[in-house]
Amino acid sequence: MGLLKEEYMNKIDPHIQQSQAHKKIKISLKNIGKQFKIKNKIITAIENIDLDIQTGEFVCIVGPSGCGKTTLLRILAQLEQPSEGTLTMVHDDLNKPLNSMVFQEHAVFPWMTVKKNIAYGLTMRKLPKDQVEAAVEHYLQKTGLKKFANSYPHQLSGGMKQRVSVARAFANDPEILLMDEPFAALDEQNRIILQQELVRIWEETRKTVVFITHSIDEAIFLADRVYVMTSHPGMIARSFSIDLPRPRKIEQVRNSPRFQELFNEIWNILRMEVNKAKQSEML
Numbered sequence: 001m002g003l004l005k006e007e008y009m010n011k012i013d014p015h016i017q018q019s020q021a022h023k024k025i026k027i028s029l030k031n032i033g034k035q036f037k038i039k040n041k042i043i044t045a046i047e048n049i050d051l052d053i054q055t056g057e058f059v060c061i062v063g064p065s066g067c068g069k070t071t072l073l074r075i076l077a078q079l080e081q082p083s084e085g086t087l088t089m090v091h092d093d094l095n096k097p098l099n100s101m102v103f104q105e106h107a108v109f110p111w112m113t114v115k116k117n118i119a120y121g122l123t124m125r126k127l128p129k130d131q132v133e134a135a136v137e138h139y140l141q142k143t144g145l146k147k148f149a150n151s152y153p154h155q156l157s158g159g160m161k162q163r164v165s166v167a168r169a170f171a172n173d174p175e176i177l178l179m180d181e182p183f184a185a186l187d188e189q190n191r192i193i194l195q196q197e198l199v200r201i202w203e204e205t206r207k208t209v210v211f212i213t214h215s216i217d218e219a220i221f222l223a224d225r226v227y228v229m230t231s232h233p234g235m236i237a238r239s240f241s242i243d244l245p246r247p248r249k250i251e252q253v254r255n256s257p258r259f260q261e262l263f264n265e266i267w268n269i270l271r272m273e274v275n276k277a278k279q280s281e282m283l
């Protein structure tokens, strides 16, 4: 059961507020649920989601296919209205966008050069030209795209295109980055390289990130906290604090006994949820 637009705005707007310095919670979800109506059938995508995300925290969400991860992210991006519950997001600096989204693929503009793609959000905000150029230059450098600044997306590999998406999101300088399986379509080598680059840029910027992934390895390598969701309808099954030291290097993380321990704990929960999802598909 959806909300009317006005009801929704009443729910969201008062909570996108300027924070006081002592406030640490950036995103708070209380009892969030979402139902979709298809023909006469109601599908509960997510239910009873309660979680708090701290300012500067890197959060990964893993869960079986179809458990509502994208729905949750779309609610955070305000592309979707929750059917129930309260979403609170603290907007600290009104000169910056509250959030930017990075999608799995097809998110770069094919008619724009790499440089123009990265500059897009800043240009739309009509920021001074030299400020835009400095930000673009910075992220071209950080993502190894300098040589391709004037190339068009069709001249780039899949990995390069995702770099452009990541560079654009960071250059836009949002307070919250919402990432929906951004590396899922990449081959293993490119995925590792981009994970390493993302972690490096994030460790410098410490933005609040919500990152959806199917990969337990990826979640542990990137996150401060991993939430595991239940199968349909999606609820939070468990949360894991990822207490691995930073800065992180992929080889060190993967070889550490703590990584193995976390992997096994998360997999034990996820395996049960994936099996449940399979059983309900067979019914």
Ligand SMILES: Nc1ncnc2c1ncn2[C@@H]1O[C@H](COP(=O)(O)OP(=O)(O)OP(=O)(O)O)[C@@H](O)[C@H]1O
Binding pocket: 036, 037, 038, 043, 044, 045, 063, 064, 065, 066, 067, 068, 069, 070, 071, 072
């Ligand atoms: N716009 C929509 N209309 C109807 N049902 C929807 C809509 N969006 C999502 N759903 C349903 O809600 C449930 C959750 O979907 P969602 O895409 O959020 O899951 P997911 O965990 O991101 O899936 P995956 O891991 O496969 O990408 C699914 O049953 C899906 O069919």
